[in-house]
Amino acid sequence: MTSITSYINNNKDRFVNELIELLKIPSISADTAYKQDVLKTADAVKASLERAGCDHVEICETDGYPIVYGEKLIDESLPTVLVYGHYDVQPPDPLELWTSPPFEPVIKATDLHPDGAIFARGACDDKGQMYMHVKAMEYMTSENQLPCNVKFMIEGEEEVGSENLADFVANNKEKLTNDIILISDTGMIAKYVPSITTGLRGLSYVEVEVTGPNRDLHSGLYGGAVANPINVLNKMIASLHDENNHITIPGFYDKVEDLSAEERAEMAKAPFSLDDYKSALDIDAVYGEKGYTTNERNSIRPTLDVNGIWGGYTGEGAKTVIASKAYAKISMRLVPHQEWHEITELFKSHFESIAPKGVRVKVTPHHGGQGYVTPIDTVGYKAASKAYEQTFGKTPIPQRSGGSIPIVSLFEQELGSKTILMGFGLDSDAIHSPNEHFGVWNYLKGIETIPWFYKYFTEMNS
Amino acid sequence: MTSITSYINNNKDRFVNELIELLKIPSISADTAYKQDVLKTADAVKASLERAGCDHVEICETDGYPIVYGEKLIDESLPTVLVYGHYDVQPPDPLELWTSPPFEPVIKATDLHPDGAIFARGACDDKGQMYMHVKAMEYMTSENQLPCNVKFMIEGEEEVGSENLADFVANNKEKLTNDIILISDTGMIAKYVPSITTGLRGLSYVEVEVTGPNRDLHSGLYGGAVANPINVLNKMIASLHDENNHITIPGFYDKVEDLSAEERAEMAKAPFSLDDYKSALDIDAVYGEKGYTTNERNSIRPTLDVNGIWGGYTGEGAKTVIASKAYAKISMRLVPHQEWHEITELFKSHFESIAPKGVRVKVTPHHGGQGYVTPIDTVGYKAASKAYEQTFGKTPIPQRSGGSIPIVSLFEQELGSKTILMGFGLDSDAIHSPNEHFGVWNYLKGIETIPWFYKYFTEMNS
Numbered sequence: 001m002t003s004i005t006s007y008i009n010n011n012k013d014r015f016v017n018e019l020i021e022l023l024k025i026p027s028i029s030a031d032t033a034y035k036q037d038v039l040k041t042a043d044a045v046k047a048s049l050e051r052a053g054c055d056h057v058e059i060c061e062t063d064g065y066p067i068v069y070g071e072k073l074i075d076e077s078l079p080t081v082l083v084y085g086h087y088d089v090q091p092p093d094p095l096e097l098w099t100s101p102p103f104e105p106v107i108k109a110t111d112l113h114p115d116g117a118i119f120a121r122g123a124c125d126d127k128g129q130m131y132m133h134v135k136a137m138e139y140m141t142s143e144n145q146l147p148c149n150v151k152f153m154i155e156g157e158e159e160v161g162s163e164n165l166a167d168f169v170a171n172n173k174e175k176l177t178n179d180i181i182l183i184s185d186t187g188m189i190a191k192y193v194p195s196i197t198t199g200l201r202g203l204s205y206v207e208v209e210v211t212g213p214n215r216d217l218h219s220g221l222y223g224g225a226v227a228n229p230i231n232v233l234n235k236m237i238a239s240l241h242d243e244n245n246h247i248t249i250p251g252f253y254d255k256v257e258d259l260s261a262e263e264r265a266e267m268a269k270a271p272f273s274l275d276d277y278k279s280a281l282d283i284d285a286v287y288g289e290k291g292y293t294t295n296e297r298n299s300i301r302p303t304l305d306v307n308g309i310w311g312g313y314t315g316e317g318a319k320t321v322i323a324s325k326a327y328a329k330i331s332m333r334l335v336p337h338q339e340w341h342e343i344t345e346l347f348k349s350h351f352e353s354i355a356p357k358g359v360r361v362k363v364t365p366h367h368g369g370q371g372y373v374t375p376i377d378t379v380g381y382k383a384a385s386k387a388y389e390q391t392f393g394k395t396p397i398p399q400r401s402g403g404s405i406p407i408v409s410l411f412e413q414e415l416g417s418k419t420i421l422m423g424f425g426l427d428s429d430a431i432h433s434p435n436e437h438f439g440v441w442n443y444l445k446g447i448e449t450i451p452w453f454y455k456y457f458t459e460m461n462s
Numbered sequence: 463m464t465s466i467t468s469y470i471n472n473n474k475d476r477f478v479n480e481l482i483e484l485l486k487i488p489s490i491s492a493d494t495a496y497k498q499d500v501l502k503t504a505d506a507v508k509a510s511l512e513r514a515g516c517d518h519v520e521i522c523e524t525d526g527y528p529i530v531y532g533e534k535l536i537d538e539s540l541p542t543v544l545v546y547g548h549y550d551v552q553p554p555d556p557l558e559l560w561t562s563p564p565f566e567p568v569i570k571a572t573d574l575h576p577d578g579a580i581f582a583r584g585a586c587d588d589k590g591q592m593y594m595h596v597k598a599m600e601y602m603t604s605e606n607q608l609p610c611n612v613k614f615m616i617e618g619e620e621e622v623g624s625e626n627l628a629d630f631v632a633n634n635k636e637k638l639t640n641d642i643i644l645i646s647d648t649g650m651i652a653k654y655v656p657s658i659t660t661g662l663r664g665l666s667y668v669e670v671e672v673t674g675p676n677r678d679l680h681s682g683l684y685g686g687a688v689a690n691p692i693n694v695l696n697k698m699i700a701s702l703h704d705e706n707n708h709i710t711i712p713g714f715y716d717k718v719e720d721l722s723a724e725e726r727a728e729m730a731k732a733p734f735s736l737d738d739y740k741s742a743l744d745i746d747a748v749y750g751e752k753g754y755t756t757n758e759r760n761s762i763r764p765t766l767d768v769n770g771i772w773g774g775y776t777g778e779g780a781k782t783v784i785a786s787k788a789y790a791k792i793s794m795r796l797v798p799h800q801e802w803h804e805i806t807e808l809f810k811s812h813f814e815s816i817a818p819k820g821v822r823v824k825v826t827p828h829h830g831g832q833g834y835v836t837p838i839d840t841v842g843y844k845a846a847s848k849a850y851e852q853t854f855g856k857t858p859i860p861q862r863s864g865g866s867i868p869i870v871s872l873f874e875q876e877l878g879s880k881t882i883l884m885g886f887g888l889d890s891d892a893i894h895s896p897n898e899h900f901g902v903w904n905y906l907k908g909i910e911t912i913p914w915f916y917k918y919f920t921e922m923n924s
Contacts, residue, residue, distance in 0.1 A: 030779030091781055094678070160779055187683070201682060205780045214744035215559070218894040220663060220865030221649075223795050224765030225756045227749035230790075231699065231768050238700035241693070282676035285819035287689035294687045303686030306693050307783050312770035313791060317492030317622050318667045318828045319553055320793055320866075321769050321894050328692075329775060331782055333685050357747035366780045403682030404782075432680040432783050 004451050007139050008444050015447065016107070016118065016440060018048070019131050022087075023105040023120040029065060029088035029160045038156050041087045042066050045130075045154050052134045053141025054152065060172075062164035065156030069175070072141065073149045079461045080149035081454060082178035082417070084407070085130030085185065086158030089122035090432045097434035107440065112191060112428060117437040124438035125431035129184035129424060130154060132446035140451055147458040151178060158185075161205070161367025162407045169407075169414045180380040180457060181411050184446060186401050186423030189270060191439070194388040196381065197421035199299065199400035200408060202334030202371035204344045205307075208351060209362040210236070210326045216312075217322040227358035229326040230311045236354055236361075237328060240304055244290035247304050247332075249350045255337040259300055267295060270397055280428065298402035303333045329366075333402060340368035340406075369406015372419070379460045380420045387422075387452035391445060422446075422453065466913050469601050470906050477909065478569070478580065478902060480510070481593050484549075485567040485582040489589075491527060491550035491622045500618050503549045504528050507596075507616050514596045515603025516614065522634075524626035527618030531637070534603065535611045541923045542611035543916060544640035544879070545599075546869070547592030547647065548620035551584035552894045559896035569902065574653060574890060579899040586900035587893035591646035591886060592616060594908035602913055609920040613640060617869075620647075623667070623829025624869045631869075631876045640879050642842045642919060645870070646908060648863050648885030651732060653901070656850040658843065659883035661761065661862035662870055664796030664833035666806045667769075670695070670813060671824040672788045678774075679784040689820035691788040692773045698816055698823075699790060702766055706752035709766050709794075711812045717799040721762055729757060732859055742890065760864035765795045791828070795864060802830035802868075831868015834881070841922045842882045849884075849914035853907060884908075884915065 008015070027041035028034040042059055049057045049070035057070035065088065073080075092102035100106045105120035118128065133152070140146035153176065155165045169176060186197040212229040213222070242248050259267075272295055278286065288297040297303070311326030313319035332347065334340055348363040355361040374381065376398050388396040401421070408419045424446035430436045470477070489503035490496040504521055511519045511532035519532035527550065535542070554564035562568045567582035580590065595614070602608035615638065617627045631638060648659040674691040675684070704710050721729075734757055740748065750759040759765070773788030775781035794809065796802055810825040817823040836843065838860050850858040863883070870881045886908035892898045 030781060031777060090783075091775065091777060091779075093775070093777065097677070159781075203682075203782070205782070207780075212745065215892060215897075216556070216895040217743075218865065219765075219767050219769060219793055220665075220760075220795055220863070221889060221893075222743075222760060223767045223793075223864060224750050224763055225748055225760040225864075226743060226745060227747075228767045230771050231703070232749075234696040234768065234771070235700040235703075237693065238697040241697075281679075281684075281688060283674065283688060283820050285689075286687055287694075287818065287820035288686050298682075298684060298687040301686055303681075305681050305685045305690045305784055306696065306774065307681055307781060308774035308776045308785070309692050309696070309788070310772045310776040312768065313553065313555070314770045314772040314789075315493060315553060315555070317553075318669075318791060318793070319492060319621075319769060319894070320665070320667070321552075322767055323770070326771070327776075329780060331681055331685075331780070333682055356749065358745050358749035401683070402685060402687075403680065427683060430677060431683075432781070433678040435677070 002143050004139055004448050007143060008448055012444055015135050015444070019128055020105045020118065022127050022131060023122055024103055026103045027088045027156065028091050029157050030091050038065050038088055042068050042156055045087050048134050049152055052138040060168065062168055064164040067165065067168055068154040070152040071150065072146065074146060075149070078148040079179040079458055080151060080177065081457065082151045082153060082176060082181045083133045084181055084183045085133065085154045086126045086156065087130065087154055088156040088159050089127065090159050092121045094434060099435055113439040113441065115441050117439045119435060119437040121436055123436050124425040124429040125436065126158065126185045128438040128443055129446065132184055132424065132443060133450060135447045136450035140454065145451060147454050151176065163367060165407055166410055169410060173414060176415055178415065178417050179461065181417055181419040182422060182453065183405065183419055184422050184424060185405055186403065186421045187425040187427060188423055189397060189399060191426060193271060194392045194394065194396035195399045196384055196396045197401045197423055198376060198398040199336065199373045200371055201402055201404050202338055202340050202369055203331060203404040203406055204334060204340045204347065204368040205331040205366040206344060206347060207364045207366055208328050208330060211324060211360045212358065213324055216324050219320040219322045222322055226322065227356060228322050229359055230323055232356060232359050233311065233326040233328060236351065237306060239354060245288055247302065249346050251346050252343065255339065256302060256335055257337050264296065268293065270295065270399060299400035300335060302335050302338060305331055307331050333404065334371050336371040336373045338371065340370055344368060369404055370409035372408045374418055378418055380418050380457065383457035383460050384420045384422055384453050386456045387449050390452045391449045464605050466601055466910050469605060470910055474906055477597050477906070481590055482567040482580065484589050484593060485584055486565055488565045489550045489618065490553050491619050492553050500527050500550055504530050504618055507549050510596050511614055514600040522630060524630055526626040529627060529630050530616040532614040533612065534608065536608060540610040541641040541920055542613060542639065543919065544613045544615060544638060544643045545595045546643055546645045547595065547616045548588045548618065549592065549616055550618040550621050551589065552621050554583045556896060561897055575901040575903060577903050579901045581897060581899040583898050585898050586887040586891040587898065588620065588647045590900040590905055591908065594646055594886065594905060595912060597909045598912035602916065607913060609916050613638065625829060627869055628872055631872060635877060638877055640877065641923065643873050643879055643881040644884060644915065645867065645881055646884050646886060647867055648865060648883045649887040649889060650885055651859055651861060653888060655733060656854045656856065656858035657861045658846055658858045659863045659885055660836050660838060660860040661798065662834040663864055663866050664800055664802050664831055665793060665866040665868055666796060666802045666809065666830040667793040667828040668806060668809060669826045669828055670790050670792060673786060673822045674820065675786055678786050681782040681784045684784055688784065689818060690784050691821055692785055694818060694821050695773065695788040695790060698813065699768060701816060707750055709764065711808050713808050714805065717801065718764060718797055719799050726758065730755065732757065732861060761862040762797060764797050764800060767793055769793050795866065796833050798833040798835045800833065802832055806830055831866055832871035834870045836880055840880055842880050842919065845919035845922055846882045846884055846915050848918045849911050852914045853911045
């Protein structure tokens with residue numbers, strides 16, 4: 001039998017080319033204009049799972065985009081790993097900032113990736129990381145190295161809140177029974193510093209609309225005499241943070257768990273250079289909640305960020321107009337114990353309460369999800385840790401991520417199983433940004449590490 | 463010879479149809495995509511002046527859009543009236559709010575205009591009001607009723623700051639010599655309440671850009687740890703007004719003239735219903751600077767309004783991104799004595815000074831102009847007042863307008879002559895808004911009133 005390393009050496013060009021084909025399909029779930037492409041991507045994922053050796057693969061319809069389910073059940077006495085991933089991607093705009101078209105993947109060498117990185121929307125998040133599991137599966141089945149049962153559940157709505165996945169999971173508990181859930185949709189601390197994500201932030205995403213006069217007005221004839229929805233929206237949003245950048249929504253912090261000095265000291269041990277961080281982003285200073293470090297601000301503390309704002313004349317030149325309406329998309333990252341429906345309600349009632357006379361405010365919740373923390377003393381974590389030691393030669397560092405995979409806490413609640421977040425991406429991969437990419441080295445390292453997890457997890461369970 | 467009233471009765475359909483043809487050309491000066499249409503409009507204006515009896519008409523090239531100049535000089539011992547207007551129009555967006563296409567003029571009856579109003583971008587501002595002068599000229603020349611010399615100066619950059627008109631005026635003082643400047647680019651108090659605008663606000667229009675990180679970032683991985691340019695821009699803009707809606711820019715009010723109690727009492731006499739005002743705009747309350755009435759807020763007080771704002775993801779659905787940049791277009795309406803270059807500088811230095819660490823701010827001045835006040839004891843004002851009495855049967859009310867015609871103060875400075883602002887539009891005409899329109903009655907009333915001004919002004923000067 002062939003070892004995973006030699007199997008990768010013999011097949012790496014094909015592994016990369018197959019991913020590139022998948023990346024060419026613009027599966028943008030947020031934009032209905034791409035509906036056919038999203039559906040086409042689901043079919044491509046189905047075919048890849050069949051080629052990888054799944055015995056049974058199906059496209060499961062939902063009220064939204066379908067979920068691709070695949071399985072290979074070899075022995076019910078053996079443990080079962082459920083792999084979750086998503087085949088949808090973020091919108092690519094602003095397009096003009098991409099150095100190559102987001103859906104025409106190219107391999108370019110970078111300082112961090114001298115051996116090349118694949119540039120395309122979804123290269124890392126999550127087509128690339130999801131496909132690592134498909135290729136690891138291919139190795140295990142073709143080389144007779146599969147030690148346990150495997151189930152795949154790959155969805156197409158992660159970037160828009162996984163709304164239909166929740167129902168699917170609730171209605172298919174039997175089918176999805178498993179001993180551990182394995183997800184690669186997070187990152188690692190640095191290229192040669194493996195880490196396992198032990199915490200995720202929750203999310204509440206809302207859209208707000210402020211309406212003033214019933215039509216756009218001439219700013220000369222009405223300026224100063226009526227509430228300008230844009231000025232008002234700016235004042236309302238500005239008031240959501242105080243001078244220490246604490247969020248001012250009453251009750252927002254009530255359920256936020258304060259970490260002990262020990263836990264914070266432990267976190268502070270993770271390798272981090274503030275100077276490198278600032279220069280990588282080309283900023284002269286970081287900015288955030290008073291009393292917390294950068295790594296704490298983006299992991300263990302909740303946030304409120306405007307993700308988009310628009311109103312009035314945004315074209316070329318000047319237009320002296322007072323807009324009738326102004327809009328903003330606002331998301332809050334939540335920490336474990338903050339209940340996202342509750343936070344959404346707190347935001348809505350507070351935002352409506354601070355609207356001055358002369359405007360009307362509408363708050364529309366988009367989606368959200370709970371945060372998650374996983375203990376590091378479980379079999380799943382230990383097996384993952386051992387797998388990394390095998391392929392990186394060092395013990396991975398447990399780390400809290402600032403990102404959100406809302407579905408993870410729901411998995412535990414509905415299926416009663418823990419999730420292992422084995423991420424191989426890097427912060428510099430620019431996911432959700434122009435020029436998203438994924439190092440070929442990281443991609444192959446993921447394919448190499450995954451089978452070891454199956455091996456150790458099965459051994460530790462027997 | 464025919465009286466102006468019967469001449470209008472015999473020709474009104476043609477007068478309306480000629481204006482409709484002019485309105486069909488989308489002369490949007492702010493958007494370079496419409497360059498050919500703007501130039502085409504200049505040619506149409508030139509042809510109309512020739513048909514109206516000007517002896518000499520020319521297209522005067524500038525660094526921007528051309529100025530159409532026309533004249534009929536009958537006797538140098540007689541006074542000369544210089545008519546100013548503009549053939550460019552505001553951008554029509556938001557297009558979806560128009561009930562008929564902005565450049566496909568239609569006549570529709572409204573409550574206020576049972577005899578019909580012409581709906582189109584530019585119907586009132588300023589193609590319609592400018593064309594009243596062309597048709598009045600046609601009457602005077604064809605019926606041998608022209609009592610003095612006339613010069614026309616119709617520009618194509620009023621909606622973008624008249625930047626090249628300033629040079630043109632400075633370089634053509636001889637050609638533009640006149641005794642009075644006549645402009646119809648303002649409004650009247652109500653349909654049967656004639657008024658003459660005696661004051662205009664100045665303008666400073668700037669665009670601001672806030673840059674945070676060098677690329678769009680994932681709001682989960684970076685949220686809370688770096689300055690979000692949109693949140694920062696909101697805070698900066700919000701800080702430009704205090705809790706009383708006074709503008710906080712140091713020195714902003716230094717040169718603002720406080721009107722006497724008598725002057726304010728005089729202003730308060732103009733017919734005005736706050737309830738009608740609010741219901742016309744569908745707002746439950748007005749909003750503005752503490753200590754001033756609505757009519758004071760939009761005429762004798764300076765303002766600061768955001769005319770447009772944009773940044774981040776503004777498409778369908780949700781995108782959890784922290785934008786690299788956020789932008790806003792901001793205009794300040796200024797009152798007489800506030801120097802617009804100085805205010806622009808005050809804004810720039812203040813705005814840059816309040817930028818927090820972690821972002822870079824760029825302020826780009828767009829354009830601006832001085833405010834203007836004209837005394838009511840001049841021959842020009844008296845002639846205009848008498849003309850209105852002739853056609854409306856009542857004495858016009860002098861009123862300060864909140865709008866700006868930056869070029870007016872420059873005319874006085876360069877050409878040494880006063881300007882009479884004879885406006886026939888109504889606030890409800892929705893200039894700069896969707897569904898701009900101009901009452902056919904107002905249009906014809908303007909054509910009827912203008913020749914009387916020529917008559918009385920010439921008589922009073924002899």
